[in-house]
Amino acid sequence: xxxxxxxxxxxxxxxxxxxxxxxxxxxxxxxxxxxxxxxxxxxxxxxxxxxxxxxxxxxxxxxxxxxxxxxxxxxxxxxxxxxxxxxxxxxxxxxxxxxxxxxxxxxxxxxxxxxxxxxxxxxxxxxxxxxxxxxxxxxxxxxxxxxxxxxxxxxxxxxxxxxxxxxxxxxxxxxxxxxxxxxxxx
Amino acid sequence: xxxxxxxxxxxxxxxxxxxxxxxxxxxxxxxxxxxxxxxxxxxxxxxxxxxxxxxxxxxxxxxxxxxxxxxxxxxxxxxxxxxxxxxxxxxxxxxxxxxxxxxxxxxxxxxxxxxxxxxxxxxxxxxxxxxxxxxxxxxxxxxxxxxxxxxxxxxxxxxxxxxxxxxxxxxxxxxxxxxxxxxxxxxxxxxxxxxxxxxxxxxxxxxxxxxxxxxxxxxxxxxxxxxxxxxxxxxxxxxxxxxxxxxxxxx
Numbered sequence: 152x153x154x155x156x157x158x159x160x161x162x163x164x165x166x167x168x169x170x171x172x173x174x175x176x177x178x179x180x181x182x183x184x185x186x187x188x189x190x191x192x193x194x195x196x197x198x199x200x201x202x203x204x205x206x207x208x209x210x211x212x213x214x215x216x217x218x219x220x221x222x223x224x225x226x227x228x229x230x231x232x233x234x235x236x237x238x239x240x241x242x243x244x245x246x247x248x249x250x251x252x253x254x255x256x257x258x259x260x261x262x263x264x265x266x267x268x269x270x271x272x273x274x275x276x277x278x279x280x281x282x283x284x285x286x287x288x289x290x291x292x293x294x295x296x297x298x299x300x301x302x303x304x305x306x307x308x309x310x311x312x313x314x315x316x317x318x319x320x321x322x323x324x325x326x327x328x329x330x331x332x333x334x335x336x337x
Numbered sequence: 338x339x340x341x342x343x344x345x346x347x348x349x350x351x352x353x354x355x356x357x358x359x360x361x362x363x364x365x366x367x368x369x370x371x372x373x374x375x376x377x378x379x380x381x382x383x384x385x386x387x388x389x390x391x392x393x394x395x396x397x398x399x400x401x402x403x404x405x406x407x408x409x410x411x412x413x414x415x416x417x418x419x420x421x422x423x424x425x426x427x428x429x430x431x432x433x434x435x436x437x438x439x440x441x442x443x444x445x446x447x448x449x450x451x452x453x454x455x456x457x458x459x460x461x462x463x464x465x466x467x468x469x470x471x472x473x474x475x476x477x478x479x480x481x482x483x484x485x486x487x488x489x490x491x492x493x494x495x496x497x498x499x500x501x502x503x504x505x506x507x508x509x510x511x512x513x514x515x516x517x518x519x520x521x522x523x524x525x526x527x528x529x530x531x532x533x534x535x536x537x538x539x540x541x542x543x544x545x546x547x548x549x550x551x552x553x554x555x556x557x558x559x560x561x562x563x564x565x566x567x568x569x570x571x572x573x574x575x576x577x578x579x580x581x582x583x584x585x586x587x588x
Contacts, residue, residue: 168563178559315421
């Protein structure tokens, strides 16, 4: 213990803190450079990768054309129990916020689902938001979807504000996130 | 990156599993250290358990208080396992308060208890780095360096690997400090761990691509780390000074 002289310790601490302060100064980066908004990637803080898909009825939706509106993208399949469980909550939140431009795009992973089952499920549950068909897994691959359900909350600028892997999501989470994105505070 | 592990119908969250494994391993090491120096390992287990439970409940309640209408409409959401419905800062604060109350009521020696928990914290820090790597979070800025990794549309600094390596070095360092003569001063091992971890974060944050910026481009995590480092260095000096005074008095 006596070997650790207090004067030496104070000198050491001062040098360490000075070096730390210099490193902080050296690490200054212009505002905006650490947010990755301009690069498309399926991760929070990045631009949501663009895609174009069609519904059962043949209506076409392109994500980039929805810029200016908050979007919830939900990847699901009719055989997936948590997907089935969370759909009614998504529908209720959509009903509540759709008049404020809140969009839900439910991307059915048709490449691994039975299209008939998916249509029946949507009809029984009276889902009114667009059900998009990803027949060749191109959009699921673009979004690096590895398990179902996976949900992306996209703000009006097209930036992913949150990724929720797995489910079912609670209605409170859906409601809070919709409110946050609409208030511009994702 | 491996955010989920699909086992049949089950999608296991790898970051969560890694943190759970870190929790178990860290607590085991802390209990083993406590046994070696004649302390009660049961106290450590209870302390961590109480802090965790209080932290989890506190984090959820704090979140519910922040968004009362959403939870009033769906009271069952209070029991939801969605990690997005927690207030992490409030959880940490309430967990620390619960731990402090336990230490006070059981009259555990404050600094020695923190020293005993240091292996737990150090292993958790390594686990956190691995969890970040699995999730692809805490990613780096784009780089041309040969060890850059391809992630989120660019070749980036492997900040998660930096984090794991630094945490592993700190784990080894605190083990050596704890065994050394300096480690005999109560609080020295714990404060060294916090100081080293702050210094590591101060260094590695410069390569992060997801830093929160304040002022004219300062990285907020670096400012906080610098302040914590300064406080730790001051406390370390104070602990050593107190130990020397006690030594002289006893002579």
